[in-house]
Amino acid sequence: MLLIASLQRCVQLLLLPLHVLACLGFWDSFYKKVFPHVMAKVPPIYNHKVYKQKKELFSSLRKFAGPSGQLVLLEISTGTGTNFQFYPPGCRLTCTDPNPNFRKFLLKSLSENQHLKLEHLVVASGEDLHQIPDGTMDVVVCTLVLCSVTNIKKVLTEVLRVLRLGGAFYFLQHVAADHSSWTYFWQKVCDPVWQCFGDGCSLSRETEKELEKTNFSELNLRRIHVAPYWIPSSLHIIGYAVK
Numbered sequence: 001m002l003l004i005a006s007l008q009r010c011v012q013l014l015l016l017p018l019h020v021l022a023c024l025g026f027w028d029s030f031y032k033k034v035f036p037h038v039m040a041k042v043p044p045i046y047n048h049k050v051y052k053q054k055k056e057l058f059s060s061l062r063k064f065a066g067p068s069g070q071l072v073l074l075e076i077s078t079g080t081g082t083n084f085q086f087y088p089p090g091c092r093l094t095c096t097d098p099n100p101n102f103r104k105f106l107l108k109s110l111s112e113n114q115h116l117k118l119e120h121l122v123v124a125s126g127e128d129l130h131q132i133p134d135g136t137m138d139v140v141v142c143t144l145v146l147c148s149v150t151n152i153k154k155v156l157t158e159v160l161r162v163l164r165l166g167g168a169f170y171f172l173q174h175v176a177a178d179h180s181s182w183t184y185f186w187q188k189v190c191d192p193v194w195q196c197f198g199d200g201c202s203l204s205r206e207t208e209k210e211l212e213k214t215n216f217s218e219l220n221l222r223r224i225h226v227a228p229y230w231i232p233s234s235l236h237i238i239g240y241a242v243k
Helices: 002-014 016-023 027-049 051-058 100-111 152-162 182-197 207-213
Strands: 072-075 092-097 117-123 137-143 163-174 218-225 235-242
Touching: 027 051, 027 100, 051 163, 051 235, 092 100, 100 117, 137 152, 152 163, 152 207, 163 207, 207 218, 207 235
Parallel strands: 072 092, 072 137, 092 117, 137 163
Antiparallel strands: 163 235, 218 235
């Protein structure tokens, strides 16, 4: 642990100029505008790597549709809309994201997925979804988001609130490796720079434990590795939980 702390301090020292810019209010405003452009390029590459797993995961979405037969779905931190292709036709979609600069990329993705119906586009973080009424969603989707939120417990509390009874929370998240592994060692060392350039994303989140502590009636989860296997974000959890 001492070695990890020492290496983290070295990394933080290298990031000092960015911390100064952040304190002066320059970094966040710049990064909020640039990050959506980066994410418009990176997720399609990632989607190609996990296409099979995502297709399999989202193939069960239809079984959670309400009496009308239409699926009412909320996606938290939708970003550029890379999951749209996996949603069933006629899906009634509500999208949220705390960064309004994603809007044009999301709308472009929506135009390429006209089998969906966008009902609401809300600027909001996962910790505060007060614009979404209680028990109105059949499904909530959250992929590669819980690694960067400020409070996982609050997000999951909001997920439970907006889901109807019997509704499901679908997730795909990279997570912390076993604490005795070299992967975890490098996750902790790289965390400061990863968070700085990954919009607050942490490599060492214990998301699985948080899901287990949340009051879901059913939790279906498995671990997968996403190539390349040597990078510190390779280990993922994928599955769904039922309210």
